Amino acid sequence: MPSATNTDSPVIDVSHVVTKFGNAVVxxxxxxxxxxxxxxxxxxxxxxxxxxxxxxxxxLIIPSAGTIRLFGIDSRHxxxxxxxxxxxxxxxxxxxxxxxSSFTLAENVAVPLREHTTLSAGLIRDIVAAKIAMVGLxxxxxxxxxxxxxxxxxxxxxxxxxxxxxxxxxxLDEPTAGLDxxxxxxxxxxxxxxxxxxxxxxxxxxxxxDSLWRIANRVAVLGGGKVLGVGSMxxxxxxxxxxxxxxxxxxxxxxxxxxxxxxxxxxxx
Amino acid sequence: xxQQATISIEDNIIRCRGxxxxxxLTQLERGSRALRWxxxxxxxxxxxxxxxxxxxxxxxxxxxxxxxxxxxxxMSLEGLRPEFEELLRKIEAQWPQSEHGSAIRRGGWTDSxxxxxxxxQVSILRALAFLGESTIALGRSLIRPRSIRWRTLLRFVELDxxxxxxxxxxxxxxxxxxxxxxxxxxxxxxxxxIFIVDLVGISLLREIAPLIVAILIAGRSGSAYAAEIGTMKxxxxxxxxxxxxxxxxxxxxxxxxxxxxxxxxxLTVYADVVGVFGGMLIALGELNVSFAEFIARFxxxxxxxxFLIGLGKAPFFAAIIALVGCYQGFQIRGGVDxxxxxxxxxxxxxxxFVIVFDAVCSILLNWWDL
Numbered sequence: 001m002p003s004a005t006n007t008d009s010p011v012i013d014v015s016h017v018v019t020k021f022g023n024a025v026v027x028x029x030x031x032x033x034x035x036x037x038x039x040x041x042x043x044x045x046x047x048x049x050x051x052x053x054x055x056x057x058x059x060l061i062i063p064s065a066g067t068i069r070l071f072g073i074d075s076r077h078x079x080x081x082x083x084x085x086x087x088x089x090x091x092x093x094x095x096x097x098x099x100x101s102s103f104t105l106a107e108n109v110a111v112p113l114r115e116h117t118t119l120s121a122g123l124i125r126d127i128v129a130a131k132i133a134m135v136g137l138x139x140x141x142x143x144x145x146x147x148x149x150x151x152x153x154x155x156x157x158x159x160x161x162x163x164x165x166x167x168x169x170x171x172l173d174e175p176t177a178g179l180d181x182x183x184x185x186x187x188x189x190x191x192x193x194x195x196x197x198x199x200x201x202x203x204x205x206x207x208x209x210d211s212l213w214r215i216a217n218r219v220a221v222l223g224g225g226k227v228l229g230v231g232s233m234x235x236x237x238x239x240x241x242x243x244x245x246x247x248x249x250x251x252x253x254x255x256x257x258x259x260x261x262x263x264x265x266x267x268x269x
Numbered sequence: 270x271x272q273q274a275t276i277s278i279e280d281n282i283i284r285c286r287g288x289x290x291x292x293x294l295t296q297l298e299r300g301s302r303a304l305r306w307x308x309x310x311x312x313x314x315x316x317x318x319x320x321x322x323x324x325x326x327x328x329x330x331x332x333x334x335x336x337x338x339x340x341x342x343x344m345s346l347e348g349l350r351p352e353f354e355e356l357l358r359k360i361e362a363q364w365p366q367s368e369h370g371s372a373i374r375r376g377g378w379t380d381s382x383x384x385x386x387x388x389x390q391v392s393i394l395r396a397l398a399f400l401g402e403s404t405i406a407l408g409r410s411l412i413r414p415r416s417i418r419w420r421t422l423l424r425f426v427e428l429d430x431x432x433x434x435x436x437x438x439x440x441x442x443x444x445x446x447x448x449x450x451x452x453x454x455x456x457x458x459x460x461x462x463i464f465i466v467d468l469v470g471i472s473l474l475r476e477i478a479p480l481i482v483a484i485l486i487a488g489r490s491g492s493a494y495a496a497e498i499g500t501m502k503x504x505x506x507x508x509x510x511x512x513x514x515x516x517x518x519x520x521x522x523x524x525x526x527x528x529x530x531x532x533x534x535x536l537t538v539y540a541d542v543v544g545v546f547g548g549m550l551i552a553l554g555e556l557n558v559s560f561a562e563f564i565a566r567f568x569x570x571x572x573x574x575x576f577l578i579g580l581g582k583a584p585f586f587a588a589i590i591a592l593v594g595c596y597q598g599f600q601i602r603g604g605v606d607x608x609x610x611x612x613x614x615x616x617x618x619x620x621x622f623v624i625v626f627d628a629v630c631s632i633l634l635n636w637w638d639l
Contacts, residue, residue, distance in 0.1 A: 119298065130324055
């Protein structure tokens, strides 16, 4: 394997990224590094450029300045769709699933295998069935089309497609947005268990405070085109930055942190 | 360096080695298929040499275990690292359902035939319902003309009429040229050059110009209507319109249909003029019929009823195209591919019904000696 996969070096290295759309500056100066095996969350208010940063990391957008390295490879070199081998090493779950509407769920999940491997149809079928079961979807949903699935099921189906190649790195864009609290919590648990089972590094964009408390190892808060703070939720909740304080200590933030504290006590008891 | 993955059998011991990951699976699968499974129990599987394993690798191993189990043999697994063993156990837990792959298979051809018949019935009923609804909506808004959305209507007249002028003009001009050329060849043989006027005038005014314009507009506007309304349906805009208490018929269908009913006759007149002009040019060049002679002959040879019949068909063509387009738009459910499918259907059906209507007209008018 290439030396770039050295275990010590960060999986993702974002350094001094500037992003401009016309006159609008989305990122003034953003630097981050994400280590192997962690669940890293990118948080921040609406419009702070979380999703844009994610799209830059996966090579869908090229930043105006600065560099992003994914497995040590400059993201400029993996501009979307050219079949760079690095594409096999990460999976992406888009916010609205982005399932292909003309394919059934099973066909959707099978797409990466069909495109990138020469496996037999039988083996592909078994792998697809295993992934569908892993994300907790019933086997009979495999023949359904995306518009026949509920929002939560579509999210799980998108996750199954994202992990079908057994990637090292998984990107989740707003994984729990628009899901009810119970299903959202179930989704968080699913991400945790898959991370342990498949040894994933997870990068997620979210502003769901519950899931930040529940599963994120480290969180970066974006705001005003900069990284306002990086750390665990406990560290961030003690931060002095007014925007972070507002973010975590607003009424919703307090409820989420109390809930998290309660959960910890429960677990100890 | 890419690690290989191997599976081999020696004396009732299955040895698994290497990286059992996706990139090695093809090779691994081939290897496991070529194996001769031992006939004696118990079999020992030594997986101590497995350095990496992902879901695909675990599935291949599970398949081997499954093969042995179906032969009724005992097998014990040894040496697999705990993290891989957990993965394997996870795969094993959901194995029975996935084994037959039955969930992934679809119903047989009888099912799909029954479904096709049923959906055909439903779609005929739906089309009739749509026709009824739009007629009622039209009747209502004719009683109260203020309820018609004139601004939207005029915008569609511009988009589907005015903007279509260049392409309509070019096409009918060329068709006029083609008809005149073909006629000129024959007429010259008989020395009846002046009859080029009858040929070009009657065929264009009565049949060709209205039909060409209708076919063009079916491709241009009918498809656009289907795609626009369909996309609105996919993005739930249509539901929003309904819940805001606005009738989609009044908002979307009537302005489009009425706009086409206004625009198509106008386009037809324009096409008549341009097409005949094309014929005139060829008449002059090929048959030495001057413009003055042509126009003088035109007045006596081409009765005005041909023009009126051609023009009279245009609003009906327009109604057919607009209603088929809008109807197909409303039929779109699902997603992206459905939009494409129904857009295609709208054009094909639009042209089909236009030609059927035209044929029926020809037969009826022939009976009445018009």
